[in-house]
Amino acid sequence: MTESDQAEKSSAGTAAPGQFGQLLSDNGIESNRLPDSCGVETIEVDRQQLENAVQRLRKSPEAVLDLLLAVSGVDSPESYDSVYHLWSTSKSGELVIKVRVAKSEVAPGELPEVPSLARIWSAANWHERESYDLVGIRYSGHPYLRRILNPWNWVGHPLRRDYKQPVDALNDKNPVSFR
Amino acid sequence: MKNQDASAESGAGKEEAGSLVIPAELKDTVTLTTIDKAVEFLSQTVLNTAVNWARSNSVWPLTFGTSCCAIEMMCVGMSAFDISRFGSEVFRATPRQADLIITAGTITRKMASALITLYEQLPEPKYVIAMGACTVTGGMFNDSYSVVQGVDRIIPVDVYLPGCPPRPEALLDALLKLQQKIRSESLTARRQRLYRQSPIRYVDYDSGRPVEDLVSDVHQEMNEIAEAVKFKADRS
Ligand code: SF4
Numbered sequence: 001m002t003e004s005d006q007a008e009k010s011s012a013g014t015a016a017p018g019q020f021g022q023l024l025s026d027n028g029i030e031s032n033r034l035p036d037s038c039g040v041e042t043i044e045v046d047r048q049q050l051e052n053a054v055q056r057l058r059k060s061p062e063a064v065l066d067l068l069l070a071v072s073g074v075d076s077p078e079s080y081d082s083v084y085h086l087w088s089t090s091k092s093g094e095l096v097i098k099v100r101v102a103k104s105e106v107a108p109g110e111l112p113e114v115p116s117l118a119r120i121w122s123a124a125n126w127h128e129r130e131s132y133d134l135v136g137i138r139y140s141g142h143p144y145l146r147r148i149l150n151p152w153n154w155v156g157h158p159l160r161r162d163y164k165q166p167v168d169a170l171n172d173k174n175p176v177s178f179r
Numbered sequence: 180m181k182n183q184d185a186s187a188e189s190g191a192g193k194e195e196a197g198s199l200v201i202p203a204e205l206k207d208t209v210t211l212t213t214i215d216k217a218v219e220f221l222s223q224t225v226l227n228t229a230v231n232w233a234r235s236n237s238v239w240p241l242t243f244g245t246s247c248c249a250i251e252m253m254c255v256g257m258s259a260f261d262i263s264r265f266g267s268e269v270f271r272a273t274p275r276q277a278d279l280i281i282t283a284g285t286i287t288r289k290m291a292s293a294l295i296t297l298y299e300q301l302p303e304p305k306y307v308i309a310m311g312a313c314t315v316t317g318g319m320f321n322d323s324y325s326v327v328q329g330v331d332r333i334i335p336v337d338v339y340l341p342g343c344p345p346r347p348e349a350l351l352d353a354l355l356k357l358q359q360k361i362r363s364e365s366l367t368a369r370r371q372r373l374y375r376q377s378p379i380r381y382v383d384y385d386s387g388r389p390v391e392d393l394v395s396d397v398h399q400e401m402n403e404i405a406e407a408v409k410f411k412a413d414r415s
Contacts, residue, residue: 171328
């Protein structure tokens, strides 16, 4: 094990892969274990391998993570995260998958791209639209990636750290407002 | 036809008594002004009281609830609080049959255009009770990106009813306040200030002044210029 590997492992927190991380690495899919979230195993998966990994987790008889509970987007200081909560209806297993796109990789004016899971779970359709709407993660391969909560002509993604509210007659942002 | 003429004559007679000058060639016609004047004369005396009494006791609200405050609005319609004691139990499902919007709930920016449409579809005279902290000032969604910070930014409000949510008794109180307001106003006076009832006030972002005012400023300026030009032309 090289030094850089060690450094990466220690920064990732828990070194030993959990049940699902082990399953993935047995199938030749890399994953990185993160600190557990509320006692649930949490792994980070590269975005190129996301579809592969969830297909494997869904189909393999040891895991059967066949229910997608939620897709959420997070604007972390260093990256844009797309977070998937998977659950098994038959084996009561639970897993959190994070896909991180570093901010340095995203060109200014562009949105981070993550593959869409709408083909695998149709539940992902609206969740991904919401996370596109509010955090601005573009899900490539999504059948209808359009704003779902905000009006269609909305500018910007409101839950981003750098979001600036519009200045108009509907709020107090205008310093010379007559109200 | 005869009847009309007769009524016109009597109407005109009355107007002359009320010191309204009617040109000779219009003496035998009924014009809108004469009817208006007659109605105004009547309304200043007996009509207003009677009509307002009837109007104020049958304020029909629109079924409009966008979030938690709507629960209290429903509660007020049930038998425990019983809004029908005050004649407002007829919640209408269409704005065209309603007199009042109780904006019960948060108004988001996405809902704002729908609310404006609903307000415009209400037939005049129309009233608005801003129910709940959300619609009075934005309430606990103060500084939110998606919530309209006070519904009076998009439609004119008659009664403000703070509370999160207000008790049903408070809504009844607001209704009584509105009834007082209706009893104390005159329909003709209301019609004269109709232009101010337009739902949205556009604001100029550079000066922060309502666009209405800016437009009237420009009109005034144009009049001044026209007068100056005329003055020059007269002198030369
Ligand atoms: S004022 Fe309070 S109760 Fe009423 S809609 Fe707003 S949050 Fe809900």
